Amino acid sequence: MGVFMLLATSSPRADDDVTVRATINPANVEVGGQAALTIEVEGKFRRSASPILPPLEDFDKYEGGTSQNFSFINGQVHSSIIYTYILSPKKAGTFTIEPIRFQLGDKQYTANPVTLTVIPAQPGISVPQNNVQAPPKTGTHQRGNLPGEDESIFVGASADKDTVFVNQQVTWTLGYYTDGRVELLRSPNYSPPSSEGFWVEDLPPQNKYYSNIHNRQYLISEIKRAYFPTAPGVYSIGEARVDIVVDDFGRGNINDFFSRGMSGGFGQQRSLTTKPIKIFVKPLPDKGKPADFNGAVASNLSVTMTADKQTANVGEPVNVSVEVNGTGNMRTLSPPKLTGIDKFKFYESGNSTDSFKQDYVVSGRRKFQFVIVPQVEGQFTVPPVSIPYFDPAKRSYRVAQSEPVPLRVNPGTAENGRKIVYAGGGDDFQVLNRDIRFIHTPPAVLAAARTPFYSRSWFLAAQALPVLLLAGSLVVERRRRRYREDVGFARASRALRDAERRLMEADGAFRAGKAENGYAAMHAAIFGYFADRANVPPASLSNEGIASWLEANGAEAARVEEVRRMIAACDMARYASTSADANQGRTLAKATRDTLTAIEKAIA
Amino acid sequence: MKRFALVMAVIMVMATAAAGGESAAAQTGDTQLFASGNAAYEAGDYGAAIDRYREVAGSGIVHRDLYYNLGNAYFKSGDLGHAILWYERSLQLDPRNDDTRANLAVVRAMLRDQQLVSARGGVRGVLMGWHRRLSTEESVAVACLFYGLFTLAALCFIFRRSRVVRSVYRFLSWISPGRLFGLGMAGDVLLGMATAAVLALVFAGSAYAKVHESRVHTRSVVVSMEVPVFSGPSKDSTIQFKIHEGTIVSVRDGREGWVRVDLPGDLSGWVETSSVERI
Numbered sequence: 045m046g047v048f049m050l051l052a053t054s055s056p057r058a059d060d061d062v063t064v065r066a067t068i069n070p071a072n073v074e075v076g077g078q079a080a081l082t083i084e085v086e087g088k089f090r091r092s093a094s095p096i097l098p099p100l101e102d103f104d105k106y107e108g109g110t111s112q113n114f115s116f117i118n119g120q121v122h123s124s125i126i127y128t129y130i131l132s133p134k135k136a137g138t139f140t141i142e143p144i145r146f147q148l149g150d151k152q153y154t155a156n157p158v159t160l161t162v163i164p165a166q167p168g169i170s171v172p173q174n175n176v177q178a179p180p181k182t183g184t185h186q187r188g189n190l191p192g193e194d195e196s197i198f199v200g201a202s203a204d205k206d207t208v209f210v211n212q213q214v215t216w217t218l219g220y221y222t223d224g225r226v227e228l229l230r231s232p233n234y235s236p237p238s239s240e241g242f243w244v245e246d247l248p249p250q251n252k253y254y255s256n257i258h259n260r261q262y263l264i265s266e267i268k269r270a271y272f273p274t275a276p277g278v279y280s281i282g283e284a285r286v287d288i289v290v291d292d293f294g295r296g297n298i299n300d301f302f303s304r305g306m307s308g309g310f311g312q313q314r315s316l317t318t319k320p321i322k323i324f325v326k327p328l329p330d331k332g333k334p335a336d337f338n339g340a341v342a343s344n345l346s347v348t349m350t351a352d353k354q355t356a357n358v359g360e361p362v363n364v365s366v367e368v369n370g371t372g373n374m375r376t377l378s379p380p381k382l383t384g385i386d387k388f389k390f391y392e393s394g395n396s397t398d399s400f401k402q403d404y405v406v407s408g409r410r411k412f413q414f415v416i417v418p419q420v421e422g423q424f425t426v427p428p429v430s431i432p433y434f435d436p437a438k439r440s441y442r443v444a445q446s447e448p449v450p451l452r453v454n455p456g457t458a459e460n461g462r463k464i465v466y467a468g469g470g471d472d473f474q475v476l477n478r479d480i481r482f483i484h485t486p487p488a489v490l491a492a493a494r495t496p497f498y499s500r501s502w503f504l505a506a507q508a509l510p511v512l513l514l515a516g517s518l519v520v521e522r523r524r525r526r527y528r529e530d531v532g533f534a535r536a537s538r539a540l541r542d543a544e545r546r547l548m549e550a551d552g553a554f555r556a557g558k559a560e561n562g563y564a565a566m567h568a569a570i571f572g573y574f575a576d577r578a579n580v581p582p583a584s585l586s587n588e589g590i591a592s593w594l595e596a597n598g599a600e601a602a603r604v605e606e607v608r609r610m611i612a613a614c615d616m617a618r619y620a621s622t623s624a625d626a627n628q629g630r631t632l633a634k635a636t637r638d639t640l641t642a643i644e645k646a647i648a
Numbered sequence: 649m650k651r652f653a654l655v656m657a658v659i660m661v662m663a664t665a666a667a668g669g670e671s672a673a674a675q676t677g678d679t680q681l682f683a684s685g686n687a688a689y690e691a692g693d694y695g696a697a698i699d700r701y702r703e704v705a706g707s708g709i710v711h712r713d714l715y716y717n718l719g720n721a722y723f724k725s726g727d728l729g730h731a732i733l734w735y736e737r738s739l740q741l742d743p744r745n746d747d748t749r750a751n752l753a754v755v756r757a758m759l760r761d762q763q764l765v766s767a768r769g770g771v772r773g774v775l776m777g778w779h780r781r782l783s784t785e786e787s788v789a790v791a792c793l794f795y796g797l798f799t800l801a802a803l804c805f806i807f808r809r810s811r812v813v814r815s816v817y818r819f820l821s822w823i824s825p826g827r828l829f830g831l832g833m834a835g836d837v838l839l840g841m842a843t844a845a846v847l848a849l850v851f852a853g854s855a856y857a858k859v860h861e862s863r864v865h866t867r868s869v870v871v872s873m874e875v876p877v878f879s880g881p882s883k884d885s886t887i888q889f890k891i892h893e894g895t896i897v898s899v900r901d902g903r904e905g906w907v908r909v910d911l912p913g914d915l916s917g918w919v920e921t922s923s924v925e926r927i
Binding site for chain 1: 679690707708713716720724728757784799802806807
């Protein structure tokens, strides 16, 4: 079932949308010349037949080949086939070629008639030939991998020179020969040769012409490239390859047909290759080589220098362009040197190259841009720019030189002419020039570099002082606040100090011989201390109360007993005046101070 | 023993006098060299002026006028890169010197890489203006001043209940902005503390940035006329763009013979060390 469907879709089928057009180019040709008759069939169909031409007895007719293109649009097949025939008229006159018919299935289509005017051949009269050009006069293409007199398609390559100087152009040509007997299913796919050791430029357009080889008319399509060798030596322009798909329908058996059809299409792929071409590259001669020669190889070199302004201010940039025109590879041209501009700042600001390929010869225009900034005022001339180059055609060195460029430099900067109008009226004030301010006189003291104060150790240490001061102040203020707000804390804090003051008073009394007063003061010191520590009135304390407070605060029993004895000694001396001995009192006062100090430390 | 001490004292006095004399003689020589540099400048011999100024600078003398004159001499000899370098060095010592700033503006207007001459505006521009207009020592001094004011205000806050502090506050409160906002004494003093702390930190930060900058020497000036900036520290690397003399760059990294430079607009690359000089 699938096979039948394939057969059905592959069979010829007419459609209403098919159009057939005929054109002839050129419409005027001389006897013996060539005109291309093109018949284009376009529309929705699967396969085509060949056009049916009227009898052309007054012409020699050659098949120029067929090209075909398929596309799928919205599931429909659109096909376009172009048939080319070369007509060479045998006699002068006006010829209308009709009818040109095209049979597609059951339907027959007729193309529009075309008219060709043939004039007698006259020496010196040139008839426009459009793309159909005369064969090249120089160079013969070296045949590639399809030699043989009966081949319908083959390729060959040639070079216009086999020995050149460094950076001299070699024009390489690929020739693609077809006699029209083979139908291509796709446009040929061309892979250029390798170009190691060369700077390469493509040379459009393609050249087409007809030539008779072994009594067979071939349409020859040529692709050209320019090769510029970069160093002396022997180099090779590699092999070029042209991949084609030829229609071999009908040559194989039915099984081949089905297998090719099922596997994606008809046609046989073939690769045509050219032979590599050796190029001998000579070094540039030393004889006559200028000292400032920078490797430029060209012919007819000319140099033009221009500036974007003739007058500028000091410090104002001036754009200078140097344009070099000539035949050759201008891309490799080095920037010229601007000399004699010591009073200018000099900058390279860029370059650009335009290439031209007139008659397959590479020429070009290379532009170098410079910026010069005048530093002083005056009348100057930018000296001529010279470019030495080697002319391979004349085999000698030459020098291309520009004209000088005059430049007037006025003083001042961009602020020249700035006016300041004063509110009070009067003449306008105008800044004429602007310069830097003058130098300073030597100072009285010239100091050597010293360590700045912020790197000295004392300065770094001093940074901690405010922190310490604030921390101490916080502690002091907190203590003061507690004194103010916590009476018990305040009394406890000063208990020992008050007791010591009283014991000093007691000691004074003992020294004065007033023993009773001394013991009274000592008693007050002991009771005052414990009253402050316990935060109670002294009158509310008893001997036992003091002992209990001491025990409650973890005092040792011996210490408690010692306090008891001191209190008892004081009471004895106070109430039995006979026992009030001043010397004993002083000893007791000292012991009391020691005991209270020990208690303070123990229960702090 | 006493005789030995006397001899030592005499030797020390003589040595000190001799050292002082040598120092004075050296200073006189430097001053004369400076003056001869000025004479060469006035005679239009800028190359000789540069040599003499540099000789003075090479002896360890650091002075804004010396650096300023060097900038002038380089400018007059057409070397904009070195002119910018020495003006910038002079500004580091005296950032508000009108002459140096004016001359720097003249030279900057002649630079080729105008798009790389930084011109900051807005708040950042104002802040950077202040940052640049103070020398490092001035920034440190101002930071210390505000640090001291902060400490004083903190002491007042701690002892705000004391009679002395209260009477001083009553005396000075008319200048305090806190009263306008209805703040009491504690709030007013806290506001003063916070203000002083912020200003101290700002100026300390400015000083730190300058000290850090001077230690790591990141700001540099292109002193070659045209410098290709490579993508890596090798001449085989891609040339990304070119910068020209006088352009200020930030040096971030270095390898043998190469430094990495950063420019405004996220531009970065490697240049040969000899093409830039650190300010």
